[in-house]
Amino acid sequence: xxxxxxxxxxxxxxxxxxxxxxxxxxxxxxxxxxxxxxxxxxxxxxxxxxxxxxxxxxxxxxxxxxxxxxxxxxxxxxxxxxxxxxxxxxxxxxxxxxxxxxxxxxxxxxxxxxxxxxxxxxxxxxxxxxxxxxxxxxxxxxxxxxxxxxxxxxxxxxxxxxxxxxxxxxxxxxxxxxxxxxxxxxxxxxxxxxxxxxxxxxxxxxxxxxxxxxxxxxxxxxxxxxxxxxxxxxxxxxxxxxxxxxxxxxxxxxxxxxxxxxxxxxxxxxxxxxxxxxxxxxxxxxxxxxxxxxxxxxxxxxxxxxxxxxxxxxxxxxxxxxxxxxxxxxxxxxxxxxxxxxxxxxxxxxxxxxxxxxxxxxxxxxxxxxxxxxxxxxxxxxxxxxxxxxxxxxxxxxxxxxxxxxxxxxxxxxxxxxxxxxxxxxxxxxxxxxxxxxxxxxxxxxxxxxxxxxxxxxxxxxxxxxxx
Amino acid sequence: xxxxxxxxxxxxxxxxxxxxxxxxxxxxxxxxxxxxxxxxxxxxxxxxxxxxxxxxxxxxxxxxxxxxxxxxxxxxxxxxxxxxxxxxxxxxxxxxxxxxxxxxxxxxxxxxxxxxxxxxxxxxxxxxxxxxxxxxxxxxxxxxxxxxxxxxxxxxxxxxxxxxxxxxxxxxxxxxxxxxxxxxxxxxxxxxxxxxxxxxxxxxxxxxxxxxxxxxxxxxxxxxxxxxxxxxxxxxxxxxxxxxxxxxxxxxxxxxxxxxxxxxxxxxxxxxxxxxxxxxxxxxxxxxxxxxxxxxxxxxxxxxxxxxxxxxxxxxxxxxxxxxxxxxxxxxxxxxxxxxxxxxxxxxxxxxxxxxxxxxxxxxxxxxxxxxxxxxxxxxxxxxxxxxxxxxxxxxxxxxxxxxxxxxxxxxxxxxxxxxxxxxxxxxxxxxxxxxxxxxxxxxxxxxxxxxxxxxxxxxxxxxxxxxxxxxxxxxxxxxxxxxxxxxxxxxxxxxxxxxxxxxxxxxxxxxxx
Numbered sequence: 001x002x003x004x005x006x007x008x009x010x011x012x013x014x015x016x017x018x019x020x021x022x023x024x025x026x027x028x029x030x031x032x033x034x035x036x037x038x039x040x041x042x043x044x045x046x047x048x049x050x051x052x053x054x055x056x057x058x059x060x061x062x063x064x065x066x067x068x069x070x071x072x073x074x075x076x077x078x079x080x081x082x083x084x085x086x087x088x089x090x091x092x093x094x095x096x097x098x099x100x101x102x103x104x105x106x107x108x109x110x111x112x113x114x115x116x117x118x119x120x121x122x123x124x125x126x127x128x129x130x131x132x133x134x135x136x137x138x139x140x141x142x143x144x145x146x147x148x149x150x151x152x153x154x155x156x157x158x159x160x161x162x163x164x165x166x167x168x169x170x171x172x173x174x175x176x177x178x179x180x181x182x183x184x185x186x187x188x189x190x191x192x193x194x195x196x197x198x199x200x201x202x203x204x205x206x207x208x209x210x211x212x213x214x215x216x217x218x219x220x221x222x223x224x225x226x227x228x229x230x231x232x233x234x235x236x237x238x239x240x241x242x243x244x245x246x247x248x249x250x251x252x253x254x255x256x257x258x259x260x261x262x263x264x265x266x267x268x269x270x271x272x273x274x275x276x277x278x279x280x281x282x283x284x285x286x287x288x289x290x291x292x293x294x295x296x297x298x299x300x301x302x303x304x305x306x307x308x309x310x311x312x313x314x315x316x317x318x319x320x321x322x323x324x325x326x327x328x329x330x331x332x333x334x335x336x337x338x339x340x341x342x343x344x345x346x347x348x349x350x351x352x353x354x355x356x357x358x359x360x361x362x363x364x365x366x367x368x369x370x371x372x373x374x375x376x377x378x379x380x381x382x383x384x385x386x387x388x389x390x391x392x393x394x395x396x397x398x399x400x401x402x403x404x405x406x407x408x409x410x411x412x413x414x415x416x417x418x419x420x421x422x423x424x425x426x427x428x429x430x431x432x433x434x435x436x437x438x439x440x441x442x443x444x445x446x447x448x449x450x451x452x453x454x455x456x457x458x459x460x461x462x463x464x465x466x467x468x
Numbered sequence: 469x470x471x472x473x474x475x476x477x478x479x480x481x482x483x484x485x486x487x488x489x490x491x492x493x494x495x496x497x498x499x500x501x502x503x504x505x506x507x508x509x510x511x512x513x514x515x516x517x518x519x520x521x522x523x524x525x526x527x528x529x530x531x532x533x534x535x536x537x538x539x540x541x542x543x544x545x546x547x548x549x550x551x552x553x554x555x556x557x558x559x560x561x562x563x564x565x566x567x568x569x570x571x572x573x574x575x576x577x578x579x580x581x582x583x584x585x586x587x588x589x590x591x592x593x594x595x596x597x598x599x600x601x602x603x604x605x606x607x608x609x610x611x612x613x614x615x616x617x618x619x620x621x622x623x624x625x626x627x628x629x630x631x632x633x634x635x636x637x638x639x640x641x642x643x644x645x646x647x648x649x650x651x652x653x654x655x656x657x658x659x660x661x662x663x664x665x666x667x668x669x670x671x672x673x674x675x676x677x678x679x680x681x682x683x684x685x686x687x688x689x690x691x692x693x694x695x696x697x698x699x700x701x702x703x704x705x706x707x708x709x710x711x712x713x714x715x716x717x718x719x720x721x722x723x724x725x726x727x728x729x730x731x732x733x734x735x736x737x738x739x740x741x742x743x744x745x746x747x748x749x750x751x752x753x754x755x756x757x758x759x760x761x762x763x764x765x766x767x768x769x770x771x772x773x774x775x776x777x778x779x780x781x782x783x784x785x786x787x788x789x790x791x792x793x794x795x796x797x798x799x800x801x802x803x804x805x806x807x808x809x810x811x812x813x814x815x816x817x818x819x820x821x822x823x824x825x826x827x828x829x830x831x832x833x834x835x836x837x838x839x840x841x842x843x844x845x846x847x848x849x850x851x852x853x854x855x856x857x858x859x860x861x862x863x864x865x866x867x868x869x870x871x872x873x874x875x876x877x878x879x880x881x882x883x884x885x886x887x888x889x890x891x892x893x894x895x896x897x898x899x900x901x902x903x904x905x906x907x908x909x910x911x912x913x914x915x916x917x918x919x920x921x922x923x924x925x926x927x928x929x930x931x932x933x934x935x936x937x938x939x940x941x942x943x944x945x946x947x948x949x950x951x952x953x954x955x956x957x958x959x960x961x962x963x964x965x966x967x968x969x970x971x972x973x974x975x976x977x978x979x980x981x982x
Contacts, residue, residue, distance in 0.1 A: 037847075040567075041952055043759050045575060051543035053847045055530060075527040077546035095525060098615040103519050127567055138571040142578020142705045152762035154952040180951075184762035192516055195762075217906070260637060261675040268679030307520035380765075381888040385899060385919060389683060389980040391896050393919075395890045416888070416895050416921070420977035444954040462979060463898075463921055463972075465888035467765070 027063035037158035064428035069101030104337035110168035122161035188262035194218035195398035197438035224410035234373035239437035255332035287350035287441035288320035296351035303330035308363035310335035349427035352448035358432035430455035486652035488551035502653035507638035530846030537565035539588030543788025550873035592829035602800025606694030633711030657805035731878035740943030741963035753822035777819035780928025803850035858962035865936030937966035
């Protein structure tokens with residue numbers, strides 16, 4: 001390549017190639033993330049803000065061999081021009097030299113088949129993704145207003161095209177579209193509130209009018225108010241709530257911390273709890289980059305190392321993994337480094353999560369099968385209280401419905417809960433049909449989930465929340 | 469010594485890009501347009517048992533154009549630093565405003581909707597601040613310190629802790645940020661700013677042979693200071709590191725708390741977070757009006773209660789402040805060109821003010837915004853974000869020891885850990901790093917498994933005394949989240965020690981059903 005051609009590197013794959021050429025380190029990984037997004041936000045049946053963005057982030061990971069081991073340095077910059085490439089590569093190399101030997105150092109991943117579309121332009125989104133949705137949203141505003149409802153919410157579509165190249169020959173590319181639709185309906189006096197959310201890849205499969213109709217029914221349920229005290233209640237956790245709790249559990253399931261004795265997955269006296277029965281129901285908690293409708297990156301993309309994430313693993317193929325299999329803890333998160341350290345098999349994070357127990361009943365059918373209990377809408381402000389038990393606290397939000405004799409008979413006040421997801425898996429007496437859901441609490445970071453509703457016989461509602 | 473704005477930032481084509489964008493916006497008929505070019509460099513280092521465990525160095529550079537067109541907002545962001553690209557982004561922002569108009573029209577055709585939830589978008593007036601420059605207060609920019617020096621210090625501190633009996637593991641981290649912003653708008657304001665902040669933490673973990681474990685983290689808050697925070701005498705690092713192993717060992721042996729109601733003396737290292745959640749967010753007027761209703765929530769402190777809501781006891785005086793030296797939310801000008809200010813939020817226990825941006829200020833009849841607009845990146849629209857919200861000490865108030873001395877049966881709460889509050893900011897639950905039993909006015913050893921749970925106005929209403937200025941500490945966080953798309957902001961909260969009577973204490977082990 002001529003010098004003039006080099007300076008003209010502008011496409012993502014050209015930038016990756018040029019950065020690799022510039023590298024003087026012993027090893028180099030380059031990740032180009034091309035990002036685009038479009039969003040609409042609304043309150044009280046009217047748009048408040050909206051926007052479109054474009055961005056590019058280039059991450060250079062340099063590895064430097066030394067007598068004491070191999071060091072790594074990772075530097076990321078957005079909006080990198082051709083002239084800024086060399087300073088970025090040198091900065092990564094300098095960071096590696098300053099860092100000293102990396103504990104997680106392993107040979108960079110090599111081999112594999114290059115992605116066929118590695119040289120193709122990035123996928124992108126724009127406000128066009130809302131061409132059909134936006135008028136429908138306006139119609140939903142009108143319908144809601146006519147029905148005495150105020151709609152609040154957010155529609156977000158973003159696409160990231162990731163180009164990953166390495167000095168060991170990797171040339172991988174992944175396009176990740178993500179979309180979320182959240183609609184919150186309130187009565188005009190703000191004393192009744194309901195929520196519905198969907199995840200989507202392209203906004204072709206979501207209809208704000210359908211969500212508004214669903215929310216209208218829930219607001220109608222709330223016309224009868226029931227004051228309930230704190231206590232333990234039979235509770236139907238809907239899929240979004242189950243997803244939120246189990247995503248936190250997944251994030252807390254690093255093998256290294258467990259082996260060191262400092263998580264709920266630690267076995268007293270040493271080692272991990274892998275192999276231990278954690279649920280009487282045949283619950284299987286799994287991730288799979290090829291999960292239909294929830295497709296995620298099929299290889300490791302690591303911009304920085306962490307406890308069970310390693311920049312040296314970039315490009316490592318990802319496959320299906322069962323975190324819990326038929327009620328037994330089967331696997332914890334590992335990088336190559338933490339897998340070797342702990343003896344736990346290799347299982348890096350995959351960006352989706354599925355819980356399945358073979359259940360076939362819908363949430364409505366589970367309600368019909370409930371003599372007396374609570375039906376939740378979603379959970380909010382979930383935070384860890386105690387890592388030893390993985391005790392989480394948080395609140396119910398946007399609708400706690402009292403079920404009596406198989407029917408919703410009214411809406412109760414909100415509650416603060418204190419519960420451990422691992423304990424909930426162990427106490428669940430029924431799992432419904434697995435369905436795609438949008439995690440309410442973690443939807444900013446984790447949108448690809450499919451879970452069933454769970455019946456918990458004694459969910460701990462620790463105190464009453466006045467919030468609506 | 470005051471620093472200058474980083475010359476590598478000033479050398480960017482700030483004004484040329486702004487002129488191109490604002491000119492295009494004007495030509496397209498906007499009522500208002502602002503241009504913001506940012507470069508935010510965030511670097512962090514993690515050590516695990518004194519060995520490097522990961523580092524990152526991320527620089528986000530780009531710009532945004534926000535417009536009011538036809539009474540509606542439009543926003544777009546880009547990264548190509550050319551005049552044509554900036555003008556194109558301005559046109560995209562106008563197009564987004566027009567998209568809003570389509571939705572508005574569709575809503576109107578079906579019987580609902582308006583130009584905005586509160587009518588056409590208009591902004592409160594602000595004096596023009598032309599060609600203003602502001603730099604935060606620090607001595608040594610952490611980005612001027614070699615990385616090896618940073619990790620070397622963290623490793624040395626980690627090794628000190630690891631060498632102590634009973635310490636099984638040590639996690640150390642350092643986060644540093646340099647934020648540069650250039651702002652210009654169609655009214656003629658243009659500002660160039662630089663802020664530096666950092667947050668070091670060390671956590672010691674103890675694991676006993678029976679499988680029990682616990683941890684204790686340093687209390688040093690994140691600050692708007694430079695590298696001198698780790699090497700100077702602002703914080704007693706040596707003293708805290710020396711004390712942690714003994715405190716952790718005592719905590720491991722401590723009895724589990726008996727759930728019930730206790731008087732609490734809350735240290736500033738814990739109380740800052742309670743202020744953040746129950747006062748800071750609750751007095752954001754956009755929340756109170758419903759603009760965050762679907763996400764972060766609303767507020768019990770509704771606008772109709774301004775001037776009448778009894779928020780807490782007469783000891784409660786809370787200010788919003790964009791000017792506090794070393795504050796994480798301290799700026800010269802906000803992201804709408806509004807100059808930094810200080811004002812009352814709660815006076816003598818009564819709600820008397822809110823946090824505002826220009827849109828919300830005009831909508832609710834305030835003469836002027838108090839400067840709370842902030843975007844965390846060039847790709848995000850400015851939203852109303854928290855100022856430094858601080859509880860004022862009593863001018864001649866007691867020491868922490870004197871507060872403890874006034875408690876017969878209670879708990880002294882130190883350091884933050886877990887936090888959660890409902891979407892209207894009523895019901896909260898907090899834990900901490902260290903809990904000391906108070907018996908007959910004296911500390912009587914640590915307790916474990918403690919959480920306090922209350923309703924905001926009950927809690928602040930139970931505040932029986934606040935400490936004097938000698939107890940005041942500026943705490944804070946790097947990671948306050950709000951808005952959709954989600955944004956994070958750094959914010960400080962100053963407070964003295966304070967005494968609260970008859971607060972509900974939970975035993976977290978019992979809560980877990982054990």
